């Protein structure tokens with residue numbers, strides 16, 4: 001699943017490079033083959049001309065008779081086998097090629113970004129997005145492909161806008177796709193949205209251009225029936241768009257917190273948690289008092305980050321959702337991650353120690369370090385880091401150390417656009433800054449779940465977002481977690 005991580009997507013560039021090299025090799029071999037065949041043809045033509053000068057004499061002379069017979073048997077046989085010879089170098093390692101799922105994953109990521117940033121197809125196709133030149137102008141064929149893939153993932157609303165854009169951009173000089181194909185695809189997407197009248201109009205226009213176009217002929221009848229049905233019964237009510245509250249505006253960074261809240265938040269040095277902090281105090285930025293959320297600045301160096309990247313890259317897999325009992329791949333979390341244990345590298349151990357210094361909590365009850373990288377439009381929809389176990393059941397039974405009392409998340413990269421960590425219930429959004437870490441408690445001081453810690457990773461628009469999570473569990477923290485009042489002081 002290349003699409004689940006920008007790091008993996010980078011391999012596609014290498015893959016394309018090697019495929020082009022194979023193609024070049026193939027073309028060279030072909031050129032050699034064609035040159036050989038030209039030479040043979042010239043020789044044979046010359047011989048034929050000789051034979052045609054006096055056919056009878058030619059075939060009656062034993063030498064020339066032998067020559068023509070031999071040419072037809074041996075030479076032509078050589079040519080025949082040469083023509084059939086497969087000069088193509090095998091396209092390298094086809095198993096590593098991306099799949100249609102990758103293309104779908106990318107298009108779905110694009111759809112998320114369009115929704116959050118309210119981008120229409122016209123703007124994206126122009127290449128100038130959010131006032132930045134992000135890519136070249138898209139061709140009608142590009143727009144058509146995106147529209148068709150969006151249709152394939154049932155996102156007809158956006159598919160329609162892309163197919164309209166394909167049609168708008170279509171010219172006879174720059175086709176890459178036929179106008180009729182676009183019209184058919186648009187007609188289909190419109191019909192899926194209940195827009196039967198416009199769908200039929202397009203279908204009729206296709207039939208005017210190509211009276212025996214199979215697809216248009218097949219859809220005309222059903223469309224007419226649906227129009228009659230709609231006139232008589234109306235359309236079933238549309239499924240309401242899900243309400244994400246302030247999630248989108250937090251992701252865009254244009255949600256403004258009241259000045260009275262901001263006025264209570266400070267930046268300070270943290271010196272008291274451990275003796276080490278006396279000589280290297282932590283830079284703390286308060287983000288919210290209740291639930292308690294802070295950002296530590298400059299807590300992990302570029303060098304340490306490079307090491308974490310290097311040692312996690314080979315083990316990165318598509319991230320799952322769920323608890324110990326049931327884990328699965330989900331569209332709600334599109335990233336890749338890998339787990340690092342303390343013994344793997346001194347840097348991993350150092351991060352664990354630092355997490356202990358920052359939080360004051362014991363790492364005896366912490367999970368391994370999870371390194372994550374997001375893909376195109378990669379996100380993690382609003383969720384809680386704790387679990388609510390069924391009555392009488394233990395949270396995280398495999399770990400056996402209680403629920404996730406706190407989360408520490410290190411940012412291992414900057415992100416050019418997007419990728420904020422947001423808390424929709426309390427209206428807090430934090431944009432990644434390489435080297436910083438967020439800390440928050442997931443549970444109330446009495447151990448019950450604090451539902452206000454609902455949080456999400458916003459889709460990454462541009463850049464490669466890397467994070468490292470350390471989830472800390474409850475056991476052994478009883479006398480370590482400072483009470484909320486201490487924190488405020």
Ligand SMILES: O=C(O)CCC(=O)C(=O)O
Pocket residue numbers: 380385419420421422455456457458467469
């Ligand atoms: O990447 C982020 O900003 C948040 C990630 C997160 O919430 C998680 O992995 O549980």
Ligand SMILES: [Fe+2]
Pocket residue numbers: 383384385455
């Ligand atoms: Fe989370």
